[in-house]
Amino acid sequence: MATFTNQATLTYSGNTVVSNTVSGELTDALTVTKSAVAQTYGADAPVTYVLSLVNNGEAAFTGLTVTDNLGAYSFGGGTVTPLDYVEGTVRYYLSGSLQPAPAAVAGPPLVISGISVPAGGNAVLIYQARTNSYAPPGAGGSITNTATVSGGGLCASIEASQTITAENTALLTINKSVCPAAAVRCGGRLTYTFVIRNTGNKAVTAEELAAVTDVFDPVLRELAVTFNAEEWVSPVNYTYNSVTGLFTTVAGRITVPAATFVQEASGAWTVQPGESVLTVSGTV
Numbered sequence: 601m602a603t604f605t606n607q608a609t610l611t612y613s614g615n616t617v618v619s620n621t622v623s624g625e626l627t628d629a630l631t632v633t634k635s636a637v638a639q640t641y642g643a644d645a646p647v648t649y650v651l652s653l654v655n656n657g658e659a660a661f662t663g664l665t666v667t668d669n670l671g672a673y674s675f676g677g678g679t680v681t682p683l684d685y686v687e688g689t690v691r692y693y694l695s696g697s698l699q700p701a702p703a704a705v706a707g708p709p710l711v712i713s714g715i716s717v718p719a720g721g722n723a724v725l726i727y728q729a730r731t732n733s734y735a736p737p738g739a740g741g742s743i744t745n746t747a748t749v750s751g752g753g754l755c756a757s758i759e760a761s762q763t764i765t766a767e768n769t770a771l772l773t774i775n776k777s778v779c780p781a782a783a784v785r786c787g788g789r790l791t792y793t794f795v796i797r798n799t800g801n802k803a804v805t806a807e808e809l810a811a812v813t814d815v816f817d818p819v820l821r822e823l824a825v826t827f828n829a830e831e832w833v834s835p836v837n838y839t840y841n842s843v844t845g846l847f848t849t850v851a852g853r854i855t856v857p858a859a860t861f862v863q864e865a866s867g868a869w870t871v872q873p874g875e876s877v878l879t880v881s882g883t884v
């Protein structure tokens with residue numbers, strides 16, 4: 601909504617007087633709201649937005665343009681954009697009926713043109729964007745996305761924003777290696793190393809009850825187990841069946857720190873995974 605002020609001037613016989621100042625506000629019959637289907641986002645993940653336009657007036661709005669900034673924010677004297685429009689995802693509804701897809705230029709910013717809203721009716725735009733390396737991944741990170749509606753006889757552009765936050769979660773991977781990798785003689789020692797990495801912004805604590813299970817073939821004897829270089833003992837930290845080779849850590853003993861995140865000079869975020877290492881060695 602735009603405000604205005606106005607003052608009149610009266611001149612007579614070489615004199616000038618001014619009136620009082622009046623003010624008012626220009627309002628359009630069109631309103632816009634923006635929402636996200638999910639309130640959180642992950643790395644390289646789709647985000648679905650819904651833009652709703654409602655016309656409470658007696659005349660239709662035609663030829664409207666929607667400009668979406670895709671979450672652009674200032675960084676290092678420039679601007680970075682944490683979302684990319686997913687080509688071909690825009691859907692356009694008039695009073696609940698699906699219409700042919702409008703023209704959409706991915707940008708950034710995303711520009712959707714040729715939108716109309718009938719008198720006393722509504723229009724809904726649904727489209728997807730995907731997070732990229734400029735999306736803040738750390739705990740408390742957020743993206744504020746703003747859509748601006750202009751043209752079509754509007755007195756002034758109108759806009760709506762939606763803020764979503766980084767998902768607070770752990771994202772684990774596990775890699776297993778064996779040493780020696782070549783053939784080992786009977787009676788020799790084998791060592792298995794499990795590297796567990798966390799690229800999420802939440803640490804894995806005892807509450808998550810994480811556990812590693814493996815069946816060693818060949819079966820190992822005289823086990824030696826360490827976790828992050830600390831010696832583990834059975835059955836406090838793990839259990840082992842020397843007949844079947846079944847090895848299981850006690851639920852909750854595996855913990856992994858959260859990843860750390862650094863924003864580079866380009867504005868892109870890089871991830872340093874949190875890491876824990878489990879080693880199991882034994883005689884074959």
